Each structure stands twice: as structure tokens, then as C-alpha cells.
Amino acid sequence: xxxxxAETYLRVLAETQxxxxxxxxxxxxxxxxxxxxxxxALAALGVLDMSVAEDIxxxxxxxxxxxxxxxxxxxxxxxxxxxxTAPSAPSPAGQVLRLGDGPGAPRLRLLSVTRTRRQTEITxxxxxGRQWTGQGFHHAVRDLSAVDDAGSAFTVQHSGGSSDxxxxxxxxxxxxxxxxxxxxxxxxxGLDLVVTALRDAGQLPPDSAAAGLPxxxxxxxxxxxAPRPAGSLGIAPVAIALPEIDGVRxxxxxxxxxxxxxxxxxQAWGLPPRLAASPAAFPGLLPWxxxxxxxxxxxxxxxxxxxxxxxxxxxxxxLRMVPPVSRSVTSLELIIAGLVSRLRVTxxxxxxxxx
Amino acid sequence: VxxxxxxxxxxxxxxxxxxxxxxxxxxxxxxxAGALTGSSHPxxxxxxxxxxxxxxxxxxxxxxxxxxxxxxxxxxxxxxGPRHAADQITVAWDNVEALRADYASRRRGRRxxxxxxxxxxxxxxxxxxxxGPPTRQEADVWMRRLELMTLLALGPALQVRLxxxxxxxxxxxxQAAARAAHRPRLAAALTGRLTPAVQTWLxxxxxxxxxxxxxxxxxxxxxxxSASAGLxxxxxxxxxxxxxxxxxxxxxxHLVVAxxxxxxxxxxxxxxxxxxxxxxxxxxxxGPQPAQSPLAQAWRRE
Numbered sequence: 323x324x325x326x327x328a329e330t331y332l333r334v335l336a337e338t339q340x341x342x343x344x345x346x347x348x349x350x351x352x353x354x355x356x357x358x359x360x361x362x363a364l365a366a367l368g369v370l371d372m373s374v375a376e377d378i379x380x381x382x383x384x385x386x387x388x389x390x391x392x393x394x395x396x397x398x399x400x401x402x403x404x405x406x407t408a409p410s411a412p413s414p415a416g417q418v419l420r421l422g423d424g425p426g427a428p429r430l431r432l433l434s435v436t437r438t439r440r441q442t443e444i445t446x447x448x449x450x451g452r453q454w455t456g457q458g459f460h461h462a463v464r465d466l467s468a469v470d471d472a473g474s475a476f477t478v479q480h481s482g483g484s485s486d487x488x489x490x491x492x493x494x495x496x497x498x499x500x501x502x503x504x505x506x507x508x509x510x511x512g513l514d515l516v517v518t519a520l521r522d523a524g525q526l527p528p529d530s531a532a533a534g535l536p537x538x539x540x541x542x543x544x545x546x547x548a549p550r551p552a553g554s555l556g557i558a559p560v561a562i563a564l565p566e567i568d569g570v571r572x573x574x575x576x577x578x579x580x581x582x583x584x585x586x587x588x589q590a591w592g593l594p595p596r597l598a599a600s601p602a603a604f605p606g607l608l609p610w611x612x613x614x615x616x617x618x619x620x621x622x623x624x625x626x627x628x629x630x631x632x633x634x635x636x637x638x639x640x641l642r643m644v645p646p647v648s649r650s651v652t653s654l655e656l657i658i659a660g661l662v663s664r665l666r667v668t669x670x671x672x673x674x675x676x677x
Numbered sequence: 678v679x680x681x682x683x684x685x686x687x688x689x690x691x692x693x694x695x696x697x698x699x700x701x702x703x704x705x706x707x708x709x710a711g712a713l714t715g716s717s718h719p720x721x722x723x724x725x726x727x728x729x730x731x732x733x734x735x736x737x738x739x740x741x742x743x744x745x746x747x748x749x750x751x752x753x754x755x756x757x758g759p760r761h762a763a764d765q766i767t768v769a770w771d772n773v774e775a776l777r778a779d780y781a782s783r784r785r786g787r788r789x790x791x792x793x794x795x796x797x798x799x800x801x802x803x804x805x806x807x808x809g810p811p812t813r814q815e816a817d818v819w820m821r822r823l824e825l826m827t828l829l830a831l832g833p834a835l836q837v838r839l840x841x842x843x844x845x846x847x848x849x850x851x852q853a854a855a856r857a858a859h860r861p862r863l864a865a866a867l868t869g870r871l872t873p874a875v876q877t878w879l880x881x882x883x884x885x886x887x888x889x890x891x892x893x894x895x896x897x898x899x900x901x902x903s904a905s906a907g908l909x910x911x912x913x914x915x916x917x918x919x920x921x922x923x924x925x926x927x928x929x930x931h932l933v934v935a936x937x938x939x940x941x942x943x944x945x946x947x948x949x950x951x952x953x954x955x956x957x958x959x960x961x962x963x964g965p966q967p968a969q970s971p972l973a974q975a976w977r978r979e
Contacts, residue, residue, distance in 0.1 A: 334869075341760070388826070
């Protein structure tokens with residue numbers, strides 16, 4: 323997928339989302355979020371500049387706002403807003419950088435990475451042992467530097483306290499960078515930004531070491547370079563309760579497909595209570611999602627949040643499968659990665675007409 | 678068979694007009710033969726020159742015609758404008774006034790200093806809060822959006838004619854390099870308008886439409902690999918101007934791929950009865966009561 327193909331794909335997807343806006347059959351339309359979801363993933367794969375992806379999403383936002391404008395309404399935010407900076411959810415890093423040698427030498431634990439359009443920030447926590455007799459912590463963090471996989475160098479600015487600080491890389495690390503190395507005299511640690519960005523997008527497929535990451539992704543993205551519709555309407559009456567995973571029980575209650583989308587209906591018990599307080603933020607922010615699936619033809623699919631509700635400890639979720647599942651598919655291998663465990667479930671599909 | 682057409686792109690479009698607030702009353706803005714005119718102002722150009730020479734702010738009609746000229750080649754028009762007859766964009770003039778006030782307020786934006794200090798490397802820093810005034814690039818984008826909203830407030834008839842004007846400008850043979858540099862935007866503009874037309878032509882189960890801008894000779898192509906594979910369509914960009922903007926995309930169960938000749942209310946079109954079929958040529962005539970939006974224009978085969 324080259325940059326032009328990726329941009330074309332995202333812009334055409336924006337057109338599809340606009341067509342679905344207020345259309346029958348899309349009562350829980352959330353097209354801008356879905357577009358950002360895909361845009362971040364394309365940027366993470368290095369095939370599209372993040373700023374282009376964000377501009378396309380911001381444009382769809384403004385185009386939709388124009389269509390909801392009515393006399394007497396106040397000025398529409400998106401029309402004159404500066405395009406948002408695509409904040410990414412912080413993702414765990416975990417590496418430890420030693421800032422000196424000897425007992426109690428200062429250490430900097432890299433807690434998480436947050437990438438935005440303008441900068442890359444690393445939340446850090448430092449520690450200096452009582453035995454340390456060298457120069458102080460703030461002196462040690464003055465000599466940090468960074469370099470990305472293209473060889474571009476960055477200055478690293480530390481701010482905050484010794485135990486609750488922030489490293490800011492200046493200038494911004496390019497969207498296409500796949501890793502960056504943070505260095506101190508005598509030591510360095512690497513951060514895999516592709517994995518980071520995919521985690522940020524909530525899209526990291528299970529079983530994907532960094533080196534093997536592209537396989538499900540190339541499958542999903544490859545589909546869109548030569549799209550094959552799912553075909554006529556169909557329903558597969560799956561009904562299966564999955565084993566518990568990290569204290570949560572999921573039950574699959576139905577799969578339906580049409581020309582441009584496939585919807586998987588799910589019931590869940592034991593999800594965090596915040597679902598009830600903020601259903602709109604769910605389930606994209608929860609660690610069990612997205613789900614990945616490989617169908618009987620070898621095509622990978624990833625789920626996108628398409629609505630949810632919660633009542634009395636039970637949650638009803640609607641997941642959209644991207645790309646849609648063809649009616650020629652006879653089974654799906656569903657993969658759910660939890661916090662500490664993982665499920666693999668094979669679903670035989672017996673399609674029925676949906677007329 | 679080629680799609681070469683004689684005459685201007687707007688030959689299948691009738692005149693249109695709308696009223697806008699101007700001064701203390703309502704003035705009529707008219708469109709005819711591809712150009713916007715302020716029917717209530719005898720000499721718009723003279724008023725524009727007078728205003729530029731210090732004769733006070735230009736009248737709304739003068740501003741609007743200037744914006745039309747300014748945006749007649751702007752791809753944002755295709756991004757924001759209508760896609761099909763049911764794609765209603767209703768921008769009221771009080772919305773436009775509110776946007777102008779918002780724009781003016783943001784241009785006056787000031788940052789305030791909330792903190793100063795020294796960095797771990799010994800340098801000093803200043804933290805300022807508030808959006809501040811826009812950069813020149815942001816101001817340009819905002820101004821273009823404000824102009825765009827103003828033109829969308831002219832209503833559906835002129836929205837579609839403006840989109841046709843932009844598509845025609847980008848279709849010029851001299852714009853080949855510019856088209857090549859903006860292929861993703863143009864492909865999306867074409868896909869967004871062709872897909873609803875294909876769904877009207879073949880039904881909601883037509884499948885996905887993959888549209889590309891056809892360059893070179895001939896009218897383009899419409900291919901269907903299999904019954905469920907959707908359509909791959911290549912059409913020249915001027916299809917958006919000559920066909921879509923004139924409400925001719927689908928007539929009498931045919932997908933119109935080109936207008937060969939036109940003089941409203943009649944046009945001779947090149948059309949496909951179904952994917953893979955032979956092209957046919959026939960003459961169509963506009964209904965006696967043209968709708969406000971050309972996209973809802975009722976054309977009938979003669």
C-alpha cells in the first residue's frame with residue numbers, strides 16, 4: 323500500500339461514512355471515530371502521514387457539521403477549529419534506563435509513550451538510591467538524546483520532578499518512524515513506536531511480536547486494495563458462551579452481514595462499572611478489544627466498536643467486523659486477548675437468508 | 678464511442694436564482710450560462726472597484742460574487758457540497774453571521790502567560806494559555822471555510838452549480854498535472870457522487886463502487902468482475918460537471934456516462950443500460966417544472 327493508495331482509501335472511506343450518516347440502518351453512527359481508528363492504523367503502518375489522516379477525519383467532522391446546521395444554531399466548532407492533534411492513549415513502555423554506574427545510580431523507568439501530531443512524550447519515573455554519591459538526578463537527565471530508525475536525532479527535554487517527570491522529544495518524531503532509541507552516556511533503550519501506535523489505536527493483534535506484526539494487518543489492508551463485498555444479506559445464528567477471560571464472560575449472540583459491513587452481537591458480564599457511566603467510550607478503551615478473527619479463507623478481520631448498552635451488570639455490544647465477512651466463509655477463528663489470558667474459539671457459520 | 682461533448686459544461690442547466698440579505702433588504706443573486714450575477718445590482722464590478730478604492734465595505738451581493746470567483750476552483754467545494762438529491766445542506770444566513778463573528782473573535786485571540794521557569798538544561802521557558810491568534814495558514818483555511826459556508830447558504834440550486842463549476846475547472850486539459858497531484862481527493866469526490874447514482878441505477882445491493890478519474894481518450898469504463906464484486910468505474914472528471922451537476926446521472930434506468938450535446942431543456946446522452954452492455958445514445962428532455970436542485974431534475978427520455 324503506497325501513500326496515495328492509503329490516502330485514497332481513507333478519503334473514500336470518509337465518503338462511505340458520510341453516506342451512512344443519518345441513513346437508515348446506522349442508528350449509532352460514529353463514522354468520524356471509525357475513520358480516525360483506521361487513519362491511526364495506516365499511519366502506524368507507515369503508509370500514511372498522520373497529519374493527512376487527521377486532516378481527513380477533521381474534514382469529515384466539518385462536512386457532517388455543515389449538514390446538521392440549522393438556523394439559530396451557534397457557530398459550529400469544527401468549521402473553524404484547528405484540526406485536533408490526534409491524541410493517542412498512552413501505552414506502556416516499561417524499559418529502564420540507567421543514568422550512571424555504581425550503587426544506587428539514578429534510573430529512569432519509561433512508563434508510557436504518548437504520541438501526538440506535534441510531539442512524542444514519555445512519562446517517566448526516576449529513582450536514586452541512597453548509596454549514590456555521584457551528581458544529582460537532574461544533572462543526569464541533562465545528557466539524554468534520541469535517534470529514530472531513519473537516523474534523525476532529537477533532543478530530549480526532561481520536565482517535572484525526579485519521580486514524576488516527562489521526557490519530550492524535540493522536534494516531533496515523524497509519523498512514519500518505527501522505533502526510537504533513548505540514550506544516556508553508556509546506555510540506551512529502544513521503544514518500538516509501531517507497536518506503540520497500534521496499541522494506541524487499540525488495534526494490536528494478538529500473537530504479534532513486533533517482527534511478525536504485519537501479517538493480520540496486511541491481510542486487512544490488502545482486502546481494501548481489492549475489496550470484495552460480503553454479498554447479499556445473511557445471518558449466521560451463532561450462539562455460544564465463551565469461557566471466562568480475566569473475570570469477564572462473553573456470549574456471542576449473532577452474526578449478520580450485508581454488502582458493506584458485518585455485525586457481531588455480543589453479551590458480556592463482569593465488565594468494569596465505568597461502562598454504565600460512559601457507554602459511548604466503550605468498548606474501544608477496554609483491554610479485551612479489539613477482537614481479531616481469521617476466517618476459513620485466510621482473511622483476517624478486526625472488530626470496531628459500533629454501539630453498546632449496559633444494564634444490571636450485563637452489557638450488550640455491537641461490534642462491526644472490518645472487512646466484512648463473506649457468506650462464502652464457513653468458519654471464523656476468533657481471538658480475544660485479555661490482560662493475562664487469551665481465548666481462541668472456532669465458530670462454524672451456517673448462513674441463512676436475511677430477507 | 679467517445680464521450681466528447683460540444684458546448685459548455687452547463688448547457689443542460691437552466692438559469693437559477695436565490696435571494697440573499699443585502700443592505701437593508703433582500704437582493705436576488707442569479708446564475709445563468711455558467712456565471713453568477715447580482716441581478717439587483719446593475720454594475721457589480723463597478724461597486725467592487727469603488728469599495729476597493731475606499732468606498733466602504735462592499736455590499737453582500739458584491740462579496741458573494743467575489744467569493745464565487747474565488748472558490749470556483751477550490752476542491753473544498755466538492756468536499757463539503759452535496760452528493761445526491763437527498764443530501765440536503767441547509768445553511769441559514771444567521772449561521773453565516775455567527776460564523777463571521779466567531780472568525781473575527783478568533784482573529785483577535787490573545788494568549789496569556791500562566792507560568793515561567795527554567796528547564797532542567799538551564800534554559801528558560803514561558804507557558805502561555807489560550808488559542809491565540811491563528812497562524813497565516815489557519816487564517817487562510819478559516820477564511821476559505823467562511824466563504825464556503827456563505828456560498829452554501831445560497832441554497833441547493835447554486836450549491837450544485839458551484840460544484841459543477843469546480844469540477845469543470847479541474848477537468849481542463851491544462852490541469853492534468855494538478856489532477857495527478859490530487860488523485861485521492863478527486864477519486865473520493867467522484868466516488869461519493871457516483872455511488873448513490875449506481876445505487877439508483879442497479880439497486881442498493883450493487884456493491885461497492887471503486888471509482889477512478891479516467892484520463893485520456895474515450896468516455897471511460899464500467900466493469901463488474903462478478904455478480905457480487907461491485908463495480909470498477911473510470912470516468913473523466915468532467916462527468917461531475919456535465920452529467921452529475923446537471924442531474925443526468927441516471928435517466929430511464931440508464932447510467933449516463935457522457936453528454937454529447939445539450940441545450941436545456943434537451944440533451945443527447947451516452948448511457949449504459951447495465952454493466953457490460955453496449956452503450957446507447959438517446960435524447961432526454963427536462964420536466965416542465967424543474968426542481969430547485971438540479972440533482973432532483975426530472976429528465977425524461979424522448
